[in-house]
Amino acid sequence: MRIKKYLVFILILGIFIVVIQSCEKDNYMVPPPAKIGKATSSLEAQFVNTAPLTLLSPYWKSADYLKVNAVDVSKNYLFGDGLLNMTGIFGGKSDWGTDPSLTLKAAYDSSNIYILAEWMDNDVNLSEASWLWNGPGDAKKADSTLKWTSQRNNDKIALAFEIQTASNANGNFSNVGCAASCHVNGNNSTMQPDAGKVDIWNWSLARSAPLGYLRDMVSDPTSFNDDAGQVSSTRNSSGATNRSGPAYEWDGTTQTVTLANGQNTILDPGFYLVNKTPFIGDMVRGDSIYHAANSCAHCHGEFGEGAEAAFINGIALNKKSRASLISAMDNNADMAPYWGVLGGADRDNLVAFIRGLSGVPGYVLSKPTGSCADISSVNNVTPIHVVNAMLPKNNVHTKYQVLIIRKLKTNNTDDAQFDLSVSKTFKFGVAIMNNDSRNHIGSPVETLTFK
Numbered sequence: 001m002r003i004k005k006y007l008v009f010i011l012i013l014g015i016f017i018v019v020i021q022s023c024e025k026d027n028y029m030v031p032p033p034a035k036i037g038k039a040t041s042s043l044e045a046q047f048v049n050t051a052p053l054t055l056l057s058p059y060w061k062s063a064d065y066l067k068v069n070a071v072d073v074s075k076n077y078l079f080g081d082g083l084l085n086m087t088g089i090f091g092g093k094s095d096w097g098t099d100p101s102l103t104l105k106a107a108y109d110s111s112n113i114y115i116l117a118e119w120m121d122n123d124v125n126l127s128e129a130s131w132l133w134n135g136p137g138d139a140k141k142a143d144s145t146l147k148w149t150s151q152r153n154n155d156k157i158a159l160a161f162e163i164q165t166a167s168n169a170n171g172n173f174s175n176v177g178c179a180a181s182c183h184v185n186g187n188n189s190t191m192q193p194d195a196g197k198v199d200i201w202n203w204s205l206a207r208s209a210p211l212g213y214l215r216d217m218v219s220d221p222t223s224f225n226d227d228a229g230q231v232s233s234t235r236n237s238s239g240a241t242n243r244s245g246p247a248y249e250w251d252g253t254t255q256t257v258t259l260a261n262g263q264n265t266i267l268d269p270g271f272y273l274v275n276k277t278p279f280i281g282d283m284v285r286g287d288s289i290y291h292a293a294n295s296c297a298h299c300h301g302e303f304g305e306g307a308e309a310a311f312i313n314g315i316a317l318n319k320k321s322r323a324s325l326i327s328a329m330d331n332n333a334d335m336a337p338y339w340g341v342l343g344g345a346d347r348d349n350l351v352a353f354i355r356g357l358s359g360v361p362g363y364v365l366s367k368p369t370g371s372c373a374d375i376s377s378v379n380n381v382t383p384i385h386v387v388n389a390m391l392p393k394n395n396v397h398t399k400y401q402v403l404i405i406r407k408l409k410t411n412n413t414d415d416a417q418f419d420l421s422v423s424k425t426f427k428f429g430v431a432i433m434n435n436d437s438r439n440h441i442g443s444p445v446e447t448l449t450f451k
């Protein structure tokens with residue numbers, strides 16, 4: 001009897017152990033190794049059922065990638081008169097510092113192509129051709145810095161695809177990629193082919209990315225221009241040259257914009273101009289009041305760089321509307337003997353001068369339309385990065401992640417079409433820019449393959 005009970009107990013214990021073990025097996029079973037993306041020799045777009053619409057979409061975690069061997073594509077170029085300190089990678093790759101480790105991943109579904117570009121850049125440059133009054137000199141240029149000049153540049157990535165068989169002295173686009181539309185005999189000033197048509201997709205942190213787009217451009221023998229429709233940025237200039245000065249400034253209202261993907265964001269007036277009002281004030285008069293004996297410059301420094309009192313030439317000052325700057329100065333007891341005595345017009349003249357010390361944004365942004373609105377983007381430059389950026393070079397950053405989305409076929413004559421019934425491979429070029437737009441590094445010819 002006892003033995004029987006004992007056996008039953010052993011049996012139950014045995015079953016218990018087996019059950020526990022199999023439970024443990026279920027719980028702790030080593031999962032199959034996660035698929036890790038591998039380097040491929042062309043950019044392979046896999047077909048997906050779920051569109052990878054964000055940087056966190058699972059597809060990107062395991063996607064194969066093309067590692068671009070970035071070489072000097074164009075270097076040692078300067079801009080024309082009045083454009084200063086805009087060539088951050090004048091010397092090409094050597095000026096970039098560390099290897100940018102540019103990688104590209106791609107996917108497609110029945111309507112779109114998705115390309116994720118990632119590269120290293122240790123600061124964020126967000127402005128293009130901002131207006132500075134008596135701004136700093138550019139060691140590489142002999143330009144006068146008196147009065148208005150256009151300064152600062154932004155970070156960019158650009159892709160080039162062939163629209164119509166394009167060529168120049170370098171060869172055909174199919175062999176030499178974007179070199180067929182530029183860089184002939186060291187002269188890349190035109191970025192145009194001698195025959196055919198090239199599609200340029202230009203992600204710019206100053207001019208297209210803030211609205212969630214890429215600038216969609218087309219280059220042919222007669223022009224290199226934006227596609228048809230409303231462009232995402234227009235020059236904020238009161239005249240024809242890069243010394244003309246700004247036409248507009250921020251009107252003080254919150255700059256809420258709807259991005260290409262339908263989400264809303266607020267654009268920082270320190271860098272971006274959307275809600276605008278005409279720029280008013282006589283700069284020469286503002287300058288002379290500021291520099292009058294024992295006045296503003298005495299406490300704030302010759303160029304607003306700070307002396308007895310705080311610096312007033314930072315981008316932070318652009319985050320204040322004209323009205324709030326005036327009221328801050330009204331409420332400042334230290335300044336009453338200097339500011340308080342000024343009439344209304346001279347207050348505006350001084351605010352204009354202060355704007356010129358901080359830098360007025362060089363472009364006005366507005367939502368693109370038509371063929372200009374074909375390419376949308378998502379990136380990892382958050383508003384937090386931007387708000388913390390007091391000065392253009394002061395914004396620490398590591399890796400850009402830019403997701404580019406476009407219809408396979410737009411059916412616009414100014415776009416490359418990915419007609420997979422005709423071909424599954426397409427040549428393209430890619431270039432990245434760091435605080436620059438004339439000098440770039442990248443790869444003139446790569447292959448995109450639809451799997």
Ligand code: HEC
Pocket residue numbers: 290294295296297298299300308309310311312325328329332334335338339350354
């Ligand atoms: C006696 C010294 C002195 C003089 C002269 C002076 N300021 Fe100031 N200013 C100050 C101080 C102090 C502050 C407060 C910030 C700080 O602590 O430095 C200030 C702040 C400012 C600010 C910042 C306002 C803000 O909200 O950020 C501006 C702009 C400014 N001054 C412009 C001027 C102008 C224009 C003049 C000439 C009309 C002028 N200041 C003359 C001492 C001075």
